[in-house]
Amino acid sequence: MKEKRNNYQILLNILIAVYYLYIFISIFKEKAALTDDLANLYRLGHISGSYLSFVHSSLDTTTMAARPVSGFVTATLCFLAQNSESFYFFGLLFFPLALIAIYWVARKILSKEVASLITLLYSCSIIGTSIQFSSIMLNSNLATIFFVISIYFAYARKNIVLSAVFFIASVLSYEIFLPLILLPIFIIKENKKRILFAVLTLGAIFIFRKVIQPNIFEHSYQRDEVNRVFEIKRVMFVITLSFKMFLYDFFVGIYKGILHLIKMNVLELIISVIIPLTVYKLFNNYDFKDKVRDFKKLSIISLISVVLGLSIYFFSSYIPSLFGFENRNLGAIRLFYTLFIISCVIWLSIQLKLQQKTIRIFLSVIAFLFIITNISVKDSWIYASKFNNELFGKLNAALKENKIENGVICLEYGMFEELKSNPNFTLREPIFYKAWESPQLCKMNGIDPLKIRVDNINDQKDCRIKFFYKNGKMTLTK
Numbered sequence: 001m002k003e004k005r006n007n008y009q010i011l012l013n014i015l016i017a018v019y020y021l022y023i024f025i026s027i028f029k030e031k032a033a034l035t036d037d038l039a040n041l042y043r044l045g046h047i048s049g050s051y052l053s054f055v056h057s058s059l060d061t062t063t064m065a066a067r068p069v070s071g072f073v074t075a076t077l078c079f080l081a082q083n084s085e086s087f088y089f090f091g092l093l094f095f096p097l098a099l100i101a102i103y104w105v106a107r108k109i110l111s112k113e114v115a116s117l118i119t120l121l122y123s124c125s126i127i128g129t130s131i132q133f134s135s136i137m138l139n140s141n142l143a144t145i146f147f148v149i150s151i152y153f154a155y156a157r158k159n160i161v162l163s164a165v166f167f168i169a170s171v172l173s174y175e176i177f178l179p180l181i182l183l184p185i186f187i188i189k190e191n192k193k194r195i196l197f198a199v200l201t202l203g204a205i206f207i208f209r210k211v212i213q214p215n216i217f218e219h220s221y222q223r224d225e226v227n228r229v230f231e232i233k234r235v236m237f238v239i240t241l242s243f244k245m246f247l248y249d250f251f252v253g254i255y256k257g258i259l260h261l262i263k264m265n266v267l268e269l270i271i272s273v274i275i276p277l278t279v280y281k282l283f284n285n286y287d288f289k290d291k292v293r294d295f296k297k298l299s300i301i302s303l304i305s306v307v308l309g310l311s312i313y314f315f316s317s318y319i320p321s322l323f324g325f326e327n328r329n330l331g332a333i334r335l336f337y338t339l340f341i342i343s344c345v346i347w348l349s350i351q352l353k354l355q356q357k358t359i360r361i362f363l364s365v366i367a368f369l370f371i372i373t374n375i376s377v378k379d380s381w382i383y384a385s386k387f388n389n390e391l392f393g394k395l396n397a398a399l400k401e402n403k404i405e406n407g408v409i410c411l412e413y414g415m416f417e418e419l420k421s422n423p424n425f426t427l428r429e430p431i432f433y434k435a436w437e438s439p440q441l442c443k444m445n446g447i448d449p450l451k452i453r454v455d456n457i458n459d460q461k462d463c464r465i466k467f468f469y470k471n472g473k474m475t476l477t478k
Contacts, residue, residue: 257373
């Protein structure tokens with residue numbers, strides 16, 4: 001049966017595109033690059049040799065050897081961007097590609113209205129914000145694209161082989177969806193096909209990780225640490241941080257988004273009002289009660305998927321966090337927590353026998369809170385970039401003043417206190433910490449990175465020359 005045309009659904013899709021375009025232009029215009037992106041940008045000026053040799057050398061690293069699919073795409077992007085740093089930021093466009101994939105698959109499984117709402121809330125979720133604002137995190141977006149397409153082939157097309165191929169591509173882009181292999185297996189109804197899917201996916205991933213990878217890459221690195229699951233204290237620590245992330249940090253982020261309202265420009269305020277109003281109108285004639293069983297089922301599936309997504313932390317050295325660049329592993333949780341919020345709100349509202357108008361208001365308010373918080377994170381990401389440049393700009397002036405032309409410099413500026421107390425940070429967006437970030441920051445701010453190496457004193461304390469930065473002043477301490 002053909003779905004009735006909903007003009008508000010079309011309008012919402014257009015507004016999502018406009019909203020993301022605004023976010024992208026804001027980041028692109030400011031060239032806001034942080035942490036690992038700084039290392040990649042500096043690398044652009046040192047690319048030599050042929051395209052194939054560069055791709056191979058890029059893949060033959062501890063970070064990319066296990067992720068050949070996204071590694072190939074990232075290397076290609078860097079090779080093409082070597083003569084134009086601006087081109088590197090086009091890696092951010094893999095995020096809207098993920099939005100398109102999510103919408104396309106969601107509308108095949110659910111209604112167009114719900115698919116648009118899922119796409120909207122995913123686009124402005126405060127979970128895993130690095131996925132949206134960092135070019136290097138195209139690996140997570142690729143993993144998301146391949147995973148949802150895998151679900152499509154398992155659910156809508158019943159094509160087990162293609163579903164397995166896309167699932168493998170997802171895991172070889174980024175490992176975040178590996179525990180969610182149980183979802184397509186649950187979707188597949190026949191036991192023989194379930195076994196086939198499991199054998200194809202797990203077999204291919206195992207063979208690549210344990211046989212092919214260590215034999216073709218000199219710097220092969222096995223990222224999984226299975227023995228950590230037996231460390232009871234760490235397991236309890238991960239569980240505690242997971243609860244804190246959802247029950248406290250998430251709402252603190254929303255609160256900071258509300259406080260940021262006074263800093264938003266007119267366009268952002270208009271966007272923050274128009275999109276929620278469109279969401280309200282979108283479900284004007286939507287029969288929530290008729291689909292109550294679907295929303296209940298989706299609530300359960302999405303909650304289980306969130307738990308499965310969190311299980312990666314039991315088998316690795318990473319920890320769940322909404323903050324800084326540490327939130328980059330939350331791609332799977334971002335997707336399924338979005339599904340959980342939508343389905344749970346609707347299902348509970350129906351159970352409480354709330355009116356349809358009330359449900360529409362709830363969904364609109366959630367959209368409003370997500371959007372203003374996402375804008376706050378965008379501004380914080382840009383602020384962090386400007387903070388880094390100011391830091392290194394002041395350092396350059398201090399180096400000239402003290403006639404220091406070479407050597408190892410340790411920089412102290414109270415990073416942890418800055419992140420906690422500075423109101424311009426929403427989720428403790430990453431500022432200068434690791435030595436690999438400094439060459440590009442030096443280059444951008446007039447310091448020769450071939451003569452001066454800058455370390456953060458928190459990361460490297462054994463320095464002969466130390467500078468302390470506070471309240472806009474850079475002081476030589478030793």
